[in-house]
Structures are given as structure tokens and as C-alpha cells.
Amino acid sequence: MSKNRGPISQFIDHHYKHFNAAALMDAAKGYEEHLEKGGKMMVTLAGAMSTAELGRSLAEMIRQDKIAIISCTGANLEEDLMNLVAHTHYERVPHYRDLTPQEERDLLDRGLNRVTDTCIPEEEAFRRLQQHIEKRWKDAEAVGERYFPHEYMYQMLMGGDLEQYYEIDPKNSWMLAAAEKNIPIVVPGWEDSTMGNIFASYCIKGELQPSTVKSGIEYMTWLAGWYADNSGGQGVGFFQIGGGIAGDFPICVVPMLYQDLEMEDIPFWSYFCQISDSTTSYGSYSGAVPNEKITWGKLDIDTPKFIVESDATIVAPLIFAWLLEW
Template structure:
């Protein structure tokens, strides 16, 4: 157990069976993948940023243990919201007992609930809105177009948010990503608070939809990135949760292989999913990894892992293992 800190040693000693053993196997597989010089994609679904995954993910980024991220628009923006408004968040541990009237009271106080955590609308959404609008407007005036994550990088790199920082900046995964200019794929960005706000400006005639690069452009960007970085061995795919954050990017391989007819395209060369989705309902998010073989995403020999557990518990443990904590 050399090179492992207390958390890693605890996992190796006690996580011997079932989902615990699957977690250790996945962590060892991830470590082996990187040791062989291959690259890794991490995908983020669910409310991982609001769950403060940045406390471990930011260091994964800084130590080059991930080379590209795919995430929902919510995860993209909610890391920034936590960065600038953390002290205004409210935790509601008894959320299961809230009545409709109590939920309405939260709304009237400007608190939007995500399970046990309430995001403050004024301090989080609106604090970002006035600054990001200026960046959107400036790009449009210059005839420039960018991806959603590139606009967020511009916002972070401008320094205008530093006056609001309420957490240690080292715990923001978006700040770590911006410092490295890490490529990020954000499929379905329109389904986010900032996406809704951008659409409202388009409806008011203050912005053009074309100023924001589209999902199709994200796919073509990813196709080029995969081609340039996969070599002959492929890229690893570490999926947290399900949904579009994972479903969208994993399709780049069959698209290149089948639709572009680039038959030398390597399959994803490592696959792990942390999921609580149930297979029997026809859910793609709950599908066992072998189903992806039939879609031309994974090879027969791709190392495959599935940890059926709560990602807010499991992902920080696996990252701690990789970081030697």
C-alpha cells in the first residue's frame, strides 16, 4: 500500500466486496490507464458542483489526472455560484419533510433547492449574470463566437469575480480548469440557468443566438480532439452519473468509426460509471457497460467497471485514492 495516504490505505484494507470492491478495482484501473500514458475524460451529471466535488476534482485537474471534461450546464455554472456565494447557501437537512408551503417560502426568499442545499438566486445567479452579459455582448460586438465554457473562462480570467470569492479558490474545479485551459464539453447547455438567461436576452433582441456556439459544434470539436489525442490506444471514460453529460461525448467514437468511416478510430480504452440508475427500466444511464459494445463505443477488451452507489460519496473517495490522500 505504498504511495497511498490514509484514505487509499483504508480503501485497500476494507473495501473487499460488492460496490466497495468495484470502486477499488475502478481506481486501480484508472491509475493503470494514466500510467500507460493514456488520457482520461471525466463526465459530470447530477449536482456534483453543488455537492462541492471541486474539493477533490480541482486537484485531479491540477495534477493532470484528467485531460477533458464533459458536464451539464448546471455543473459548469454551479461551481462558479458556489465560488462567489457560498456563505449565502442554506442547507435543509430535513428536506424530505418540507410541505408545499415551506417550499413556496423558500422560493419567496430567493432560495432554489437542490435536495438538501438551497442556492441563493440573488447572490449566485444575478451576481454572475451582470458580468457574463457584458462578456457576451462584447464578443457579439466584435463578431466573435465562443463555447459556453469559453465564456466562463473569460469571466474567471477577467478577475471581476475575485471580489466575491467566498471559498478557497483551490476548491473551485472551474478555476483549476481555466488555469489549464482544459477542454470542456457542455452538451445541452441551454438547459441551465445561464442558458435560460442567454435565451431571454435573445428574446429581448439584446443578443443573437449565433454568438453562442452550438451542441453540434461541440461534437465536431470533440471529434477533432479525440482524433488528435487518442493515438492508437483510445481515451478513458470516467462517468459520474448518467444523462447527457455522458451520453453525448461517448457517441463520438461510433460517429467517427461508422458515420465518418474512419475505421482506424480506437474505442474508448477504459470505462467506469458511478450510477444509481436501474438497468431494468430501459435506461441508457443504467445500462451495464457491455451494452455499449453493441453500439460501437467500447471494445471487448476495454476494462469496464460499474459502481452502483451514490456519486457524492464514491467519486471523492476514488479521487482521493488517485491523489494519494
């Protein structure tokens, strides 16, 4: 182990020897080896990792070029910005398991939308973003321009639209770090996010056209080109946090290129790790072991494969800490 590593890395190196702890350590070292050999890494974000403030470590991973591309849900895309501009208005509810239906309704009536133990304030978070992104949508449509969901958010960040509201240290916003690096993001199923719902409402009212925001199919066709251009050499690894569409969507680009476009020399993903507490019962894809992905043309026999069956809010920051030598 490098003598430059900080106390967190030293702790996990000393203590994490077996079971899920050992799987965490193996995955971190595999990620590190992949980068050292010149490989690139896609990180996928499911769940509510932005509300879990993963940006505290993820942003530095982006700044240090340890992530080449991100796939995330629309919720993770927007909730990092909400935390950036409305953090002091959030409320924690540690006893969330004990809330009655009436207490849940009381939170709604106060404009607080709960994500497990954390309530996001509607007025200071959702509506604050809405007024600025609405202008970006309408300005683009007025001149016949179209962008991906994340590109509109990059425009707000780099244009300084939100600086007046910052309530956390900007270095802890992974979206701001990504915008400054201009790394690509893929956001499958963006329509089911709050901003996606708001955009749909403008389309229903006839104030915007659906085509003003580029679609999921366009994300897939763009990703196909990006993967083909970046999969040479050591190739592209796949680091999946949680399950769901954030991981399912981008991992399919390889079999699409190989099988549907008949690019038989396209490389498989060259590293795979998933942090998940899902199981394989009832056909759960999120809980499928990595070997199942061999049958779908996503991973190869000798692809380094890791699965850490644990809470991603605990595991991901530790793996990132190892990679950052904290």
C-alpha cells in the same frame, strides 16, 4: 500499495474488498493503470456534483493532470462558480424530505432554489454571475466573436471579473483549476441551465443573437477532432459520474467517427467506469451495463469496464483520493 499513500487510500485498500466497495477499488486501480500507460481520461459530470462541492477533490485531479477533458451539464458548469462567489449565502435543509409545498414556496419567495438539501441563493449566485457574463456576451457580439459556453466562463475567471466575490478557498473550485490549465470542456444541452435560460431571454428580447454562443453541434464537431487527435497510443478513457446527457453526448463521438465518418481505424474508448444508482429497467440508458455499449461501437470486448452502483457524492471523492494518494 505505495508507501506514500495517505490515510484515506490506506483505509479503502484495507476495507474495500467486496461488492460495490470492491468495484470502487477495481475502478480506481484501473484508472491509475490507464494513466500510468500514458492514456488520457475524460470525466463526465451529471447531476449537481458542483453543488455537492466535488471541486474539493476534482480541482486537484485537474491540477495534477489526471483529467484531460471534462463533459458536464450546464448546471455543473455554472454551479461551481456560484459556490465560489456565494457560498456563505447558501442554506442547507437537512430535513428536505419533510418540507410541505408551502415551505417549498416560502423558499422560492426568499430567492432560494433547492437542490436536495442545499439551497442556492438567487441574488448572490445567479444574478451575480449574470451581470458579468452578460457583459462578456455583449462585448463578444459587438466585435463579431463567438465562443463556447465554458469559454465565456473561462474569460470571466481568468479576467478576474469574479475575484471580488470569492467566498471559498479558490483551490476548491474545479472550474478555476480547469481555466488555469485551459483544459477543454464539453457542455451538451447548455441551454437548459440557468445561464442558458438567461441567454435565451436576451435573444427573445432581441438584445443578443443565438449565434454568439456556439452550439451543441459545434461542441460535437470540435470533440470529434479532439478525439481523433488524442486517441492514439493507450487512448482515451471515459469516467462517467452519473448518467444523462453529460455522458451520453461525448461517448457517442466514437461510433460517429467509426460509422458515420467511416474512420474504421478510430480506437474505441480504452477504459470505462460509471458511478450510478440507475438500473437497466424500462430501457434506462444511464443504468445500462457497460457491455451494452459494445453493441453501439463505443467499447470493445477487452476494454476495462467498471460500474459502481452507489452514490456518486460518496464514491467519486474516494476514487479521486486513491488517485491523488491521499
